[in-house]
Amino acid sequence: MDTSQAHPSNAGWVQGWLVLRVKQDLPGDFVSFHAHADQAQADAQQRGAGHQVFHGSRKAGTNEFIVD
Numbered sequence: 001m002d003t004s005q006a007h008p009s010n011a012g013w014v015q016g017w018l019v020l021r022v023k024q025d026l027p028g029d030f031v032s033f034h035a036h037a038d039q040a041q042a043d044a045q046q047r048g049a050g051h052q053v054f055h056g057s058r059k060a061g062t063n064e065f066i067v068d
Contacts, residue, residue: 007057010057012059012060013057013058013059013060013066014033014057014058014060015055015056015057016033016034016035016036016040016055016056016057016058017033017034017035017036017037017039017040017053017054017055017056018030018031018032018033018034018040018053018054018055018056018058018065018067019031019032019033019034019040019043019044019047019051019052019053020051020052020053020054020067021047021050021051022050022051022052023050027054027065027067028052030058030063030065031043031044031047031051033058033065037053037055040053041053054067054068055067055068056068
């Protein structure tokens with residue numbers, strides 16, 4: 001069940017936890033989006049080195065994201 005929250009000031013965006021493949025320059029490449037931090041941490045750990053968790057927003061149905 002998706003329990004991510006609608007962004008209060010950006011219609012069509014949801015807030016949650018992003019897993020990014022971090023490179024030299026942030027923000028990195030979008031990998032996945034999660035409603036809960038523990039789910040995002042588990043996903044990042046499973047994917048291995050270079051994957052980190054950030055809180056942010058994602059435009060629903062796309063890979064567009066904003067890190068808080």
